[in-house]
Amino acid sequence: MQIAIIGADERTPALKRCLMESGIGIIEITEQNIRRLMQSQIIVLPLRALEEDGRIRGSRVKIGMVLSYAAERSVIYGGCFPEVLTRRPSGRRIRLVDYMEDEVFRNENAGLTAEGCLVEAMTKSRCCVKGRNCLVAGFGYCGRAMAKLLLSLEAEVTVYDIKEDCQRVAMEMGCSLWQENAEEQNFEWIFYMADKPCPIDTVLKWCDEKTYLWDITTGGGLPAEELEEKGIHVEHLTAVPGRILTESAGIILARIIERGAADYGRV
Template sequence: MLTGKHLVFIGGDARQLEVIAQVIENDASATLIGFSDMHRTFTDTEHGELSEATLSQADALVLPIAGMDNDGRVDTQFAASPVTLTEEHFRALRPGTFVFTGIARQTLSDWCQAHSLRLVKLMELDEVAISNSIPTAEGAIAIAMKETEITLHGARVVVLGFGRCGQTLAHKLRAMGASVSVCARSAADLARVDEMSLAAVEMKDIESVVATADIVFNTIPALILTAAVLKEMSHDCVIIDIASKPGGTDFRYAERRGLKALLAPSLPGLVAPKTAGRIIAQSVSRILALETDGLHGEEDIWS
């Protein structure tokens, strides 16, 4: 339970609404900033203005999964314009206050460190990232089914990367009857791919494996599908890039070559915001409850 805890939420998408609902259910109270156009009501919440006074009362600041840009901007689907934070706002937070975000860019990390705030990068926690990979994989598969004229059963599919999303995606594609090849760099990942009875391909051989693919899923947040690689691919191949922006595909060259290449980040917020929000809320609540109960065994989850 979060009795007595007060959280300040700034911006976000539909996932954030579920996080709010869950922490209120756990007996916390909340101030909402950047939610003026929200058509949903919650008990024990209030809409507030961004001010140092508001932030000074917070036990935790909850930012969206996309976090804060380096210029302080926090995007929101529930107001006409984004919310802009400054270092003064972080200075107003009490030392030791939790700052929850999905990802943290350099400015956010620097400001939290400068003012002794406990920054929790939720998407770096296994408990969040592994669970979040399920709606990500389902969303990517849904796009593949919509954008191709073939069944996934029997399709020649390549998954680039074997992190949390890559593993879940490869597993689900194989269960649907696809012929799945996985490109990865580390020997350990390639061994696990082989153990799962999938085709393990070293990254240096990417050009040969994508040349015969019907669908390529990229999960690597770095330029991996370069012009040289794209040149080897069939014009009928569909690329679904689920890595964080800007993705890992040379989209300019893909368009020039007539390849269908789709950038689809943040799929959980689009295809399953309620599930994704509950995953986030569970971790936020667990971490705050540990603090309430005086347990300090997990300091490595924040920086």
């Protein structure tokens, strides 16, 4: 079986190597050979697939060209597809598969995000994890992975999340909870992983100028400029697995493709 790969990011070298070691052939698509898409039933794009102008990340090929030349019943893997694209009808039954909708991938990617953040934390602070007083804000996939990793290394972990089911899971894991009406408590490390922005009044209850804050949200959930004015620095970390753990990040993408190829009935 041959798989078409378009574009590239930090994960791509490991992704390609893993696929080839599994016996899957790869066609690298450019503007010059885009007609070769017709030879592949599976098309692989980067995790953050598209630039703002519609180009595939790391390529000059646009998504419109991909949809035009893709074979009937093709499966296109990528991430962060705009909603308008996922709703676009296709008479040739072309299917878009978002990596982030795969439960296994989301858990593995969250684990890599937590490990990458911890590397950053220890490097920046020059401190070990044991005994560190930490706050994890947001208790989704990445927040849970972060808390679990910190607990395993004997950190003191407090979780902030307004959802009751998340609070229950956090307590079952052995975390403390931070409540909206709580008194000020200066944490040493804060990992902000919530899916909504946080007001500065809340953040100021968590930290002082000695606190290390890492904002792991895509758009930035912490009011960084306002905090900087008060002497509190925020480090904005994005695409953590792809920047820090590129080998492992590429391998977990390859696993999705391998499963998809097997389900397609061609390997």
